[in-house]
Amino acid sequence: MQDDPQTSDREPTTASGNVERTETSQPDPVSFSRGGIRAGLLTCVPVAIGVAGYGVAFGVLASQVGLSVAEAALMSALVVAGASQIIAVELWGDPIPVVAIVVTTFAINLRYSLMGAALQPWFQRLSATKAYGSLFFMADENWALTMRDFRAGNRRGAFLLGSGIAIWLFWVGSTIVGALAGETIGDPAQYGFDFVLAAVFVALAAELWEGRSTLLPWVVSLGTAVIAAEFLPGRWYILLGGFAAALLEVIRHDR
Amino acid sequence: MIGERVLALDPIVVGVILAMAIVTYATKTGGLWLVNRIEMSERLEAGLSVLPGAIVIAILGPELAAGGPAEWGAAGLVLLVMWRTESILLALGTGVVSVVLLRGLF
Incomplete structure (x- = not known):
């Protein structure tokens, strides 16, 4: 990361952490310091341990569909998007349905565009390298922590990067653990491991539930997917279900 | 049992992983890039959020x-x-x- 001349003169250069400012002037600069990285990293470690649970599950699933430990780890290191990776290995087959995997990955991760857009009030004050570099490490969990930190009035632009590094380390590490474990499991159904994927999705659904407003789009998605799975080949029912729900939401937005 | 299979990297698999990485990075950066240029409608936002x-x-x-x-x-x-x-x-x-x-x- 290069120094940004706009903000570096206001930066404490020590790694000792605290960069909150008591006095603010207009317009308020956003810092990008090692202290910010450290604050993000430390805040995110407990959350990253939870993320590791999904990482182990992803590793097991990836090795069951034939990915090597190195391939699973590479995917975690480069894609850094849990739900889409789990869905990708669910779609995996021989031959690999490349188009379905890439399109579904894109659709699932479209939400990151919204999350990234929400960071704009702060990130517009960072250099492009810092802003777009940090976004590589953005996941649901550290984005939420970063928004909380910004809304609390802190202006630590490196918080997303720091918390993202914590997520990345635990995510890649736990993927390797899961993939190694998956290699040594014989018939997955015997130990119930074939159910891990469904269980992961039930758990994800529980976390994504936002109250009654979620009900109608989910029912629409469910109905569309179950019917489409009956009549269409491959896995297109997944995208159809998602888009049916999104379409409904767009239509009923200002009812 | 745990041998070279662990470290195997199939070129096609690596290609798929790279494609996934590229589209994912595009989604992560695309939103910020867009709002720096245009205003996203609330309606579209609501649709994407579900x-x-x-x-x-x-x-x-x-x-x-x-x-x-x-x-x-x-x-x-x-x-x-x-x-x-x-x-x-x-x-x-x-x-x-x-x-x-x-x-x-x-």
């Missing part, structure tokens, strides 16, 4: 429909544990153990 949950449900529905009472019961237990404890590991462990037990019953 996508992750809806896609998870679209995967789960047919998967559970293809299962039986053992899978349905285990899914219910996962939901219960997740709701009470919010611990993913505990929820997954419950699911795996209970599906084995329930398959023995049904």
